[in-house]
Amino acid sequence: MMKQLRRGAVVTALGLTGAVLFAPVVTAAAPPEEAVLVAPGAETVPGSYLVVYKDGATGDANTLATRYQGELGRSFSSALHGFSVRGLSEQQARRLAADPAVDYVEQNAVVRLQDTQTDPIWNLDRIDQRALPLDRKYTYDNTASNVTAYVIDTGIRKSHSEFEGRASSGYDFVDNDSDATDCNGHGTHVAGTVAGKTYGVAKKARIVSLRVLGCDGTGSFEGIISAIDWVTSNGVKPGVVNMSLGGNGSNATMENAVRRSIAAGFTYALAGGNNGQDACGFTPARTPEAITVGAVDQAGKRSVWNSSASSNYGTCLDIWAPGTAIRSASYSSDTGYTEMGGTSMASPHVAGAAALYLGANPGATPKQVRDALVASATGNILTDVKTGSPNLFLYTGSGGTTPPNPPNPPTGKLTAALSPAAQTIGNGQVGRTTVTVQGGAGAVRLSATGGPQGSLKFFQPTTIPAAGSSQLSVYTGFGPGGTFPITITATDGVNSATTTFTLTVG
Structure with missing residues (x-):
């Protein structure tokens, strides 16, 4: 009865208005949204995003992630001021991007190794001389014992005899622990080229492993940015960083992290990629402040490993280095060795050369290191490097034959x-x-x-x-x-x- 009486009262009241038969409907304003950055051609990670705060913004990352129904991933405080978040729909990500504290949001994406397996040691012999034939020597002015090389990769077999106890773990961003041991082999091989006693460019540099790629050789921008942030916050200078990895398209968050880490004093060597395309279409290879490296073979020709894998090229490259049939340490045992090819193998030659330069010039800035390596490189001896690429081959400045005459300086005004x-x-x-x-x-x-x-x-x-x-x-x-x-x-x-x-x- 009470329900009937109340219904009658309501109907009567509405009838008494005489002019209004239906209650007005008030629609709440839709929450603001802003576009999310997505790299063209990138292999995105569904529901996973990278968030960068505005300059001067404060707040708790977990609170902000939860506000938009997401789960906090990792926080970044040195190379970037921001965090990663998981479990967001596209609409939730757009709403997060419009938050007053947020500068921008970018979708996380997959990153892969930049190597190609192939089948004797020629590379060290080649980089310390200007021209062929090889003299069967690798001569170096110092061992970079005062330099630390950070290898952001699949991990390192730290106990390998090539490293003589100089290798240590920084952090494992795959398993989230302090043991960055290699279960793929790529990182150990790269580290051996940077600083191995037999096959390394910088024979006594200290090596720190930062594991961001799993046993299958894949990872995400989130993990790599976390490693860059770790180096920027915890790294010891003089220091060089090698990243023999990459993804399709551009990723502003990744590139900004590399850029800010370089501004903090760390020199970065990056693999140019193995897609046979313009390196400017790949990240982090396209980051201009870093040293981006293409690969060449024993004859000085752009490396081609098979019908679908050859070195990238173009204006985003700074220099070329050996990348075919490179022998280095294997993760399979403490004394094992293997041969690989790829821009992944070219990049650590340059990281090692950067370490040598810092060994002699410990106060040099990353720009000074990059400019010195580019200026000392041997020019105009490579073939098939494609239009727009620099024709510059890595030279470590010791031994070898007389360099060719430099090209005539251009005329005109920029x-x-x-x-x-x-x-x-x-x-x-x-x-x-x-x-x-x-x-x-x-x-x-x-x-x-x-x-x-x-x-x-x-x-x-x-x-x-x-x-x-x-x-x-x-x-x-x-x-x-x-x-x-x-x-x-x-x-x-x-x-x-x-x-x-x-x-x-x-």
């Missing part, structure tokens, strides 16, 4: 032009312009400063030929509108040019 020079876009949209340079003395590196607060700026590619073009993309977010000048700088190591892109938002 210039940079934009198309368009100005653009107007809406909030949350992406601004784009094409940068064209002329008159460079060699490969030209591009950088950009300014723009809306919290904006992200990416060149594709970052390094271009002396006469070439690149597209700048500016991700603006949903901050205040206005007109923002963005200064673009082009430099070839000798000359520089600047121009301004005017971006109006709103």
Whole structure:
């Protein structure tokens, strides 16, 4: 009866209004959303995202992850200020990206080794001399005993005789423990090329293993960024870092982590990739502040391992090194050896060479190390390196034959032009312009400063030929509108040019 009476009262009350037959429906405003960065062509990890805070933002990562129904993965505090989160839908990720404390959110992706198994030791003999024939010697000026080499890979067999007790574990980001032992073989081989007593470039460098790839040789950006963050926070300088791994497309979070770790004083050597494509399409190979390495064979030709695997090339490479039939330590026993090929094998030659340079110049910055290796490299002796690639072969500066005469310096003045020079876009949209340079003395590196607060700026590619073009993309977010000048700088190591892109938002 009570229910009937109440119903009658309600109906009567509505009838008394005379003008309103239905109660008004109030719709809550939908939570704000913002685009999530996803690398084109990347093999993404479903539900897994990388979150970067805005400068100056504070807060608890677990609280923020939980607010959007996610589970906190790892926290980053040195190479990046942010965290990883799992279990989010695409919509939840977009809502997280719009949080006032968040700069941007990027989807996590799969990373793989950059090696190709193949079938005597020739590589060390080759890098200490300018030209063939080989002299059956590897001569070096120091052993880099004051340098620490960090190998971000599948782990290391630390007890191998090649390492003479100089290898240790940093952290295992696969098993989440302090034992970064190798169960794949790739990392042990790479470490042997960096600093093994027999097959290493830097014979006495200390080696620290950071395991980010599993027994099958795969991992994710989340684990690798965690390792970069670990090095940046815990690493000892002078230090070099080798990353013989990579993924498709660009990943701003990974590249920013590498960039900031380099800014903290660590030199990075990166494998260029084995896809037979432009290295600018792969990460972290496309990071301009690092030393990105292509692979060549015994004849000085770009390495081709089989019908579907050959060295990447292009303007994002800095240098080439041996990458075919490289003999080094095996993870199978403390005295075992094996041969592998790939840009994974080329990169540790450069990491070892960087360690040698730091052995003699312990106060050198990563840029000084990179510039020294590029400047001392042997020029114009390689074949099939493809248009836009530097024709520069790693030279460790000892022994060998008389170097060839350097090429004549180019004439002209470096210039940079934009198309368009100005653009107007809406909030949350992406601004784009094409940068064209002329008159460079060699490969030209591009950088950009300014723009809306919290904006992200990416060149594709970052390094271009002396006469070439690149597209700048500016991700603006949903901050205040206005007109923002963005200064673009082009430099070839000798000359520089600047121009301004005017971006109006709103």
